[in-house]
Amino acid sequence: MELNTPHQEWDLEIKPHDTVFNLHLKDVWNYRDLLWLLVRRDFVSFYKQTVLGPLWFFIQPIFTTIVFTFIFGNLAGISTDNIPKPLFYMAGTIAWNYFADCLTKTSTVFKDNANIFGKVYFPRLIMPLSIVFSNLVKFGVQFALFLIVFVYYLIQYHYFPENLEPGEKVEPNLLLLLFPVLIIFMAILGLGLGLIITALTTKYRDLAFVVTFGMQLLMYATPVIYPYAEALKKSYHLVVTLNPMTGLIETFRYGFTGGGQFYLWPFIYSIVASLVLFMIGLIIFNKVEKDFVDTV
Template sequence: MLKKDNQNFHYWDLVIKGHTSLFDVKFKDLWNYRDLLLMFVKRDFVSFYKQTILGPLWFFIQPIFTTLVFTFVFGNLAKISADGLPHQLFYLAGITAWNYFSDCLTKTSTVFKDNANIFGKVYFPRLIMPLSIVVSNLIRFGVQLLLLLLMMLYFYFFPVEGTTFHVNSAIAFFPLLVLLMALLGLGLGLIITAITTKYKDLTFLITFGVQLLMYGTTVIYPLSAIDVKYKKYIELNPMTSIIEAFRYSFLGKGEFSFWSIGYSVMVTLSVLVLGILIFNKTEKNFVDTI
């Protein structure tokens, strides 16, 4: 819109530029569109459970059944160590952390494909959409965390012989661990969604790949039970130290060190920056290739 100031000079209150720098992410626009972010979070929650019978109860059902299956298969049949913890607590802690990371990754990895109609019609900072996925997944994570706390309370009053657990001071790192899970899933998802705009068949590998990655993380086995010659490879996975620290914080068992957390922080930030840059580059012309 053309306006005049007191000196009768003309100026524009909106300038549309055809070419922008790769590093021009426009973080200020993300803040200006924060109301849209909240609207997308509400939309994701309502639309996903609106036509379901049990609604948000699925937040509880999925981790409960997964924990029971893991306890039977890996705990009872395979006799895999639970690091001196009740098997149900051991698996549920790993599942709770892993589910949040994997949900952020898988849902972000299809954001271009799933929202092509919206992206092609109206302007808003495209990063708003993947950010809304990360925030909306926090609701599910919070419910599953509550389930973990309730199970901890149960085993506190009805302990299993030969097992023990306790909350320790490392729980102060809990907000950092949640942030790392969110940002790592977001960064990887941004990279994948940029790639799949051109190579669409790669979307079929996402779920399978995430499932395989879970077995390369200490979700179903403790780091202490891994042979020394393989341990270093498992530790290369940044989610390993996050899940180990998560268990150590709430249950008092697991391998926790500032070096391992520092490694996860560096990998997460590197992946996030790379993901944002690739996403920023792809969003400028993805409508032509989607």
């Protein structure tokens, strides 16, 4: 006797992972509403109980720029490639902050969300992606501040050059059009490295502490407070050259200000290194997410 079992359609089928290369990006797209909800949560909750609220988005780069201008520009006399000092430091600061925030906050995803991951199913990649997008909102606010400073010095250069120091200039060029590409690869690089680190912290908790002060040290190996041309004259130039953020920040700064020059090979290296680290991060993250709850 044969039983006629009616055909059933399921909204979701949870199957075991058969390969680490199966990244389930379709599931991420299906859960895009959750992604935007988490982005909104991160943006609102972070400054919700602060006195100044979103004003901290402006205060942080302003104070950093003032300190860098006074210490590195005036006291130390470090070259800024004939770019007005506040514009030079702010360009490097906001670009570095976006990358650093993406990396540091992504690097603790497994540890910070262990309770949620152990109870509710959703694509785990949603969490680090929400961090990247919420930080993009913060970057957008700070970039608006940078544009104000940029326009101010552009007007000074063309109409009131006597207000600038001798030799200072602001001459934007066509590489400015690469701005969206640069931001995408900063996000990809930060996300990729963050995924690698968060996967390792499930077993090696000490990495979380290393990342905290490691990012501060890494900033000095990136042309944030000095131009790449100055680093090439030093014995540590190879370290700066191998830093994937070097080509991205130098291109960003050169496109808007025209100071220094465009370094093609460091730029290409930054793009390739970002993609490679991103793919490695995705694969490791996909492998570890299957059983990380047992070790966190």
